[in-house]
Amino acid sequence: MILPILNSEITFLQFLPFDLPEPLISIIFLLIGASIIAVVASVLALVGVYLERKISAHMQDRLGPMEVGPHGIAQTFADAIKLLIKEDIVPQDADKLLHFIAPVMVFAATLAAFAVLPFSKTLVVSDLNIGLLYIIAISSFVVIGAILAGWASNNKWSLLGGMRSAAQIVSFEIPASLAVLSVIMIVGSMNLGDIVEYQKGGFFNWIIFKYFPFNFIAFIIYFIASLAEVNRAPFDLPEAESELIAGFHTEYSGMKWAMFFLAEYANMFLVGVVASTLFLGGWSSPFGDFLNSGPFPVFWIFIKSFSLIFVQIWIRWTLPRVRVDQLMYVSWKVLTPFAFVAILGVGIWMVL
């Protein structure tokens, strides 16, 4: 673990009158780091909810939340407090243990994916050499929570939502993994830090512009597939409110529901960071060495991922929801062949 901010804490701990064993110190640092990231993920989710409501409102010529705080800034915090003191209703017939495990699983998997995201050269909790493979693996873990929630609720809508969620992940996992393959081919590493290092030195070095247009196609495919993986419109079939009430979380209320919601928005941010790391240069500055030190890498990654979140919100409030058969059509007959074309193109270009 490399967390430079906590280096000052190491010296702080050395002034303690007793010696702490080495594993304990690292666990303390991890605890601090994990708490910071959990809090950051939660705050980002709250910001995401606020942005979603505001942007959607302005797109529909409304104002959105305006009452709590200036321009409704504190609205989501008020909502969080409301959810905290809300009654937690578990249906009589539900499988109560699985009903409880489902939100735990969804949030834990989302948070675990945050562990490998590089926010700057050194600001990464776990600099895994197979970081990309790990992210693909752990982000499909979330769907098990969704199926579990759908099954445990003993509700027909939830069951259908969970099944749709499974169908969706089964279809969109393939194009998403194939789209990131060309990035690995170019960089020759699955370490997210190496991928960013490769793209340093201005926006013309970003992988999205390499071997044009193949990587551009790969980026578009990854973006569409990731929309489906985080259950965002137009692929929000598992929680389609006009067909399935709320899909797999129909029977959830209060804090458990809030955890699903938190995980969904944290996942949006996660997908934004991964897409910008792979294709848009990650934490490196778009202007070469200009503004590429100190706190600026974190600033750049946030700018890039929030632009992608904006596009996600934009798409949600622009496009209607697709049908299940259209979902399968898009995944297997459009995205997968095009992903193979992108890999083939990059491969031929690199070999020649």
Add this chain to the structure above:
Amino acid sequence: MLSNFGSILFFLIFGAVFVCVNILLSRLLQTRNPYPVKLSVYECGELPEGNSWIQFNIRFYVIALIFLIFEVEIVFLFPWAVVFKDLGMFAFVEMLIFVGILLVGLAYVWAKGDLEWDKPEQVPSPELYRTDNVNSAVKITESVAS
């Protein structure tokens, strides 16, 4: 220092504990007033009709099988992609053959119509919907539910 995977395990556990603590906190703060109607499963305001733990028509069964094959293929493609730059032409042609065989499979499934959601030829015959068969169908559902 913990290893890289150690810190990931720590994150998983921390995430689970974080959710549990939040739910516990909410449990302490909330008012609880359960009664049978509130605890019934939501079915648009109607009384719930039967159990939902029934046999389910998994339409994407074949698609799940294809997914499995392609997922295994991707597992092979990832290490190939990492060393692709060093191996060059040889690895490229070899992977072209490997992926080509799988793409023929995809084309076959496509032509067979297994990628379609609507499978007109597989809809059960109208015999099943005759009135004298309904009772047996209900019995099957009930036995599965219990």
